[in-house]
Amino acid sequence: SQQGEEDPQALSIQEGENATMNCSYKTSINNLQWYRQNSGRGLVHLILIRSNEREKHSGRLRVTLDTSKKSSSLLITASRAADTASYFCATPPRGGYQKVTFGTGTKLQVIP
Amino acid sequence: NAGVTQTPKFQVLKTGQSMTLQCAQDMNHEYMSWYRQDPGMGLRLIHYSVGAGITDQGEVPNGYNVSRSTTEDFPLRLLSAAPSQTSVYFCASSRGREPNTGELFFGEGSRLTVL
Numbered sequence: 001s002q003q004g005e006e007d008p009q010a011l012s013i014q015e016g017e018n019a020t021m022n023c024s025y026k027t028s029i030n031n032l033q034w035y036r037q038n039s040g041r042g043l044v045h046l047i048l049i050r051s052n053e054r055e056k057h058s059g060r061l062r063v064t065l066d067t068s069k070k071s072s073s074l075l076i077t078a079s080r081a082a083d084t085a086s087y088f089c090a091t092p093p094r095g096g097y098q099k100v101t102f103g104t105g106t107k108l109q110v111i112p
Numbered sequence: 113n114a115g116v117t118q119t120p121k122f123q124v125l126k127t128g129q130s131m132t133l134q135c136a137q138d139m140n141h142e143y144m145s146w147y148r149q150d151p152g153m154g155l156r157l158i159h160y161s162v163g164a165g166i167t168d169q170g171e172v173p174n175g176y177n178v179s180r181s182t183t184e185d186f187p188l189r190l191l192s193a194a195p196s197q198t199s200v201y202f203c204a205s206s207r208g209r210e211p212n213t214g215e216l217f218f219g220e221g222s223r224l225t226v227l
Contacts, residue, residue: 030214031214033214033215033216035216040221041220041221042116042202042218042219042220042221043155043202043204043216043218044218045215045216045217048214048215088154088155090216092214098143098145098160098162098168099157099160099170099171100145100157100214100216101155101156101157101171102147102154102155103154104152104153104154105154
């Protein structure tokens with residue numbers, strides 16, 4: 001069964017606005033990763049947050065992790081048309097990092 | 113540096129035919145895996161390998177075989193293709209076994225249609 005689930009399933013915003021998507025997971029994890037997938041392409045790693053971290057930044061990306069709620073959020077600030085893509089969280093379970101499972105993704109559309 | 117290379121990019125099969133999807137990586141990664149992606153289902157793990165000679169099942173292994181004879185290659189075999197195996201297949205690799213690492217590098221995908 002899939003470990004992570006993203007919310008919302010789809011999001012449409014205007015260029016320049018912020019986009020927030022959430023990920024919930026079921027079991028204890030070593031880390032949580034966010035990936036982007038442009039249409040028709042493979043996934044690209046964006047950012048990894050460890051289970052002992054609460055917040056991490058990378059450029060316009062901000063990721064938070066709440067292990068007590070088993071949830072994470074990805075914030076993209078000042079969005080651009082090029083951010084249009086699907087975003088997935090991946091959650092290697094503690095003790096079973098090999099079975100990296102993904103959620104169904106959030107499809108983000110940034111309107112110029 | 114090519115990264116993860118998948119072939120073929122597109123394939124059409126008839127029900128019952130067999131084929132192999134190829135995956136090769138040139139990053140000396142220990143870990144390799146296969147996913148399938150279907151609309152509304154996200155990515156589902158088929159099989160994975162933590163090193164040459166070591167493979168294990170993921171979430172949806174039925175109908176697929178894998179082997180890992182070298183570090184570089186991880187082919188996925190469909191023994192008798194079924195329409196339910198129509199999907200986009202992704203191969204991914206990562207550096208090693210340590211916890212708190214494990215960034216996956218993905219290939220560009222192989223789109224398979226089974227008629």
